[in-house]
Amino acid sequence: MWLFIQNQILGMQWLNGLVADGLIWAGVDIESRLGGSLQFFLYDVIKITLLLCVLIFAISYIQSFFPPERSRKIMGQFHGIGANIMGALLGTVTPFCSCSSIPLFMGFTSAGLPLGVTFSFLISSPMVDLGSLVLLISIFGYKIAAAYVVFGLIIAVIGGSVIERMHLENEVEDFIRQAVAGPDIEPAELTVRDRLSFARDQMTGTFKKVFPYILIGVGIGALIHNWIPETMVETVLGSQNQWGVILATLVGVPMYADIFGTIPIAEALLGKGALLGAVLSFMMAVTTLSLPSLILLRKAVKPKLLGVFVAICVVGIILVGYGFNALRYVLL
Amino acid sequence: MMKIKVLGSGCSKCEALLAVTKEAVQHLGIDAEMLDVTDFAQIARYGVMSTPALVVDEKVVSAGRVLKASQIESFLK
Numbered sequence: 042m043w044l045f046i047q048n049q050i051l052g053m054q055w056l057n058g059l060v061a062d063g064l065i066w067a068g069v070d071i072e073s074r075l076g077g078s079l080q081f082f083l084y085d086v087i088k089i090t091l092l093l094c095v096l097i098f099a100i101s102y103i104q105s106f107f108p109p110e111r112s113r114k115i116m117g118q119f120h121g122i123g124a125n126i127m128g129a130l131l132g133t134v135t136p137f138c139s140c141s142s143i144p145l146f147m148g149f150t151s152a153g154l155p156l157g158v159t160f161s162f163l164i165s166s167p168m169v170d171l172g173s174l175v176l177l178i179s180i181f182g183y184k185i186a187a188a189y190v191v192f193g194l195i196i197a198v199i200g201g202s203v204i205e206r207m208h209l210e211n212e213v214e215d216f217i218r219q220a221v222a223g224p225d226i227e228p229a230e231l232t233v234r235d236r237l238s239f240a241r242d243q244m245t246g247t248f249k250k251v252f253p254y255i256l257i258g259v260g261i262g263a264l265i266h267n268w269i270p271e272t273m274v275e276t277v278l279g280s281q282n283q284w285g286v287i288l289a290t291l292v293g294v295p296m297y298a299d300i301f302g303t304i305p306i307a308e309a310l311l312g313k314g315a316l317l318g319a320v321l322s323f324m325m326a327v328t329t330l331s332l333p334s335l336i337l338l339r340k341a342v343k344p345k346l347l348g349v350f351v352a353i354c355v356v357g358i359i360l361v362g363y364g365f366n367a368l369r370y371v372l373l
Numbered sequence: 374m375m376k377i378k379v380l381g382s383g384c385s386k387c388e389a390l391l392a393v394t395k396e397a398v399q400h401l402g403i404d405a406e407m408l409d410v411t412d413f414a415q416i417a418r419y420g421v422m423s424t425p426a427l428v429v430d431e432k433v434v435s436a437g438r439v440l441k442a443s444q445i446e447s448f449l450k
Contacts, residue, residue, distance in 0.1 A: 108422075108423060108436065108437055109422040109423050109437070110420065110421075110422055110423075110436065113422065136423065136437065143382065143413050144382070144413060144416050144417060144421060144422050144423070144424055145422045145423070147413060147414075147416075147417040147422075148417060148420070148421070148422035149422075151417055216413065216414055217413075219414070220413075220414050220417040220418070221414075221417070221418050238441075239438060242438070242439065246386075
């Protein structure tokens, strides 16, 4: 029963058959390289787009219950490591877009939340969200998805705690530290209709923003799937290369893409013999850190704190990668 | 005169909210002063953490969403 959900509903294997039938009917030889790429491309674009729309809609509905104003209040009630754990957990459900990271940072800081808690939130928010959980289940199965989320939360909690211990409060830009705390605004109680319309807007907005990345991601995935020789992937990211995880992480850090765009690449690499840890490190690195988001964060924090933040994320992601490699026989 | 502020730092959603708000004001034909607040320190002072936000007569009526013209009109009446 669970396998049926995983393979047919979330994995949509029926769709792959349908695409194959359609291509054969159109006279395409799906056994050929070009035909195979075409099948991979069409199947993945349709599958990821469908998942994206359903997921973003459902997730946005849940997120409408957790505006950052409310999350801030909840986090403020916890102390010590508990606050870090809460920050990491709320990071996964609070709607977050990098364009509002500065007001969010100011809002948290001015309300007196410890810096480490803010960073636990900032690390987990892009790295693990509900969408990535469901998407990972559909592609890699529930064990890997659960491990990914748990590892991501651990990085967020430990990362935030380390930043806390380092006492880097002076490394936050002055205009943020001097910000006067606004009142706790209690967002207007939303009706079910408001939430549905919020979810629909989020869905169409995300779709428009992310679709080009899906096309690029699936395109690269199709290329890897049918054109790049297995031995090459194995040599670079497989068990023969102990540096594979580090390489994958460092390549992924500057890239800006959504998890929906990285997953087809990850899927194709895994199929070609890349090790699980290298693939997941790549995904984590791409979604958590990117040049545009770092440039934005630089406006809020001074270079030293930015450096510490990047270093913690990179080291954490690399460690998680090796952890996944060690656990791959249990998880796959 | 009514004072309407759109808080946001120039992201595309903020511009969208500004446009819809102007539309709503015009449609109602009310006399209102419109302000586009992009300074982060000022935004924080309203307690807003998710932009864009709409402020009517110094009261935050919405945050983190692009409202529809009809929704905005209900805040302006």
